[in-house]
Amino acid sequence: MRSVFYLWVCLLMAGNVSAQKVATVQELAQWIDSHYKDSALKVSAAYRWVTENISYSTEKAFAINHGLDKRAVIDVAFERRKGVCENFAAIFSELCRLMGFRSEVIEGYTVQHGAMDEVGHAWVAVNMENDWYLFDPTWDVQYRPAYKYYKMRGDEFISSHVPYDPIWKLLPFREESRKRGAIANNYKDSLEIFLSMDSVSKFRSAAKRIEADRAKNRLVNANYKVVKGRLEEQLQELQVKDYEKSVSFMNEAAEKMNDFVDYRNARFRPLKSETEIRMMLSGVDGMLDSALVYLSKVDRSEAVLVYGTGPAREHESALRKKLRTLEAFVNQYFATAANEREKLFSQ
Structure with a gap:
């Protein structure tokens, strides 16, 4: 259980930060970080x-827009001092991140009075004191300073906040076990693996978890499509990068052979x-081998x-054929008597 007394102490010691005139999130994070030494007080x-x-x-x-640039979600709301849950969560998460905490904005839906809210929601997960905790600054606006959704554990938070990606439930026990202590769920290790993945692997694993989760409703299904769409975007970007790397290697090979041809046309002078x-x-x-490796990745x-x-493969084949021709000329040149070599340039 969280210590209510400790929470009150932290909030009182945090002081009147609202009085500080700050223009950017970075400036605010620097101010807080320099004025408080204790990590709990910073958060x-x-x-x-x-x-x-x-x-x-x-x-x-200020409506949630999955296509909006993440920087804009933070900066526009910070400048205007207003926003929706996505903005509240993004600003708080960014402040924590800038102060050295691992922090993630979590998207999901909420359950109020036993019924699911038809509008999606966003909150924050912060890693502090060697564990992950959940925060909802949007909902806590109405409860300040006696916050109700500050530094909560997953098994407390789940009664009202359900993340689209089940990994962010942060439950110490698997849901299907029903009984506390039946089957432990090491969410910290799972998150370490997940957060160390590249972006493609993250979207792929998230899509698999969402698809396998029992909780299916309109919001979950809509988010699943968003995640799949983002995965496709990432795969397309990766494909483009691989194709461009292949082209780059072929261009480099062509340039090197062209330099040789120029030198041969100058009759190996100087x-x-x-x-x-x-x-x-x-x-x-x-x-050319590297070019083929990246083309295979595209395939x-x-x-x-x-x-x-x-x-592209036809172009690589033509370059390889040209290389063999040039190599054959070099071999013939040095196999020919020195006084006969000049004639080879005219053939």
């Missing part, structure tokens, strides 16, 4: 500032040693829309 000061200085807005401009001449084509095979992409690599 409580940030929470108090958000709940006292950001007012809830019903303007359409003079270079055999080793130096052969080095001019050294590494081209490896560049194996899980994206719905996959780039066609046929033309």
Whole structure:
């Protein structure tokens, strides 16, 4: 159980942060971080500032928008001092992050008076004191300073807040076991693995968890589509990067061969040693091999829309053929008597 007394002490010691005139989230985070040494006081000061200085807005401009830039979600609301749950959560989470805490904005739905709210919601998970805790600054605006949704554990929070991604329930015991202590759920280790993943793996694993979760409703289904859409976007971006890397390697190979052709057209002038001449084509095979590796990655992409690599493979094949021709010329050149080599440039 949380210590109510300790919470009150933290909030009282945090002082009147709302009186500070700050222009940016970064400036506020620096101010709090420099004025409080205790980690709990830093978090409580940030929470108090958000709940006292950001007012809830019903303007359409502040409605949750999955396509909005994350920076804009924070900066616009911070400047105007108003926003919806997404803005409250994003600002508080960013303050914590800037002060060195691991923090994540969690999206989900809420249950009030036994019924699910038809509008999605956002809150925050913060890692402090070697554990994860949940915060809802939006709801706590009405309860300040006697906050009800500050630094809560998952098994307390779940009665009113249900995350779309089940991993953020932070339950110490598996839900299906029903009985406390039946089957332990090491959510901390699961989160360590999840948060260490690259963005594609994160969206992929989140989609699998949401799909497998028993809780299916309109909001969960809509979020599942959003996650799948983001996964597709990430896969498309990764595919583009792999294709561009392949093209880059082929361009590098072509440039190196063109430099050699220019030198050959100059009849190997100025003079270079055999080793130096052969080095001019050294590494081209490896560049083309790397190009094929990235083209294979494109072919194996899980994206719905996959780039066609046929033309690129044909280009690589042509470059490889050109390389063999140039290598054959070099071999012939050095196998020919020195006084006969000049004739090779005219063939």
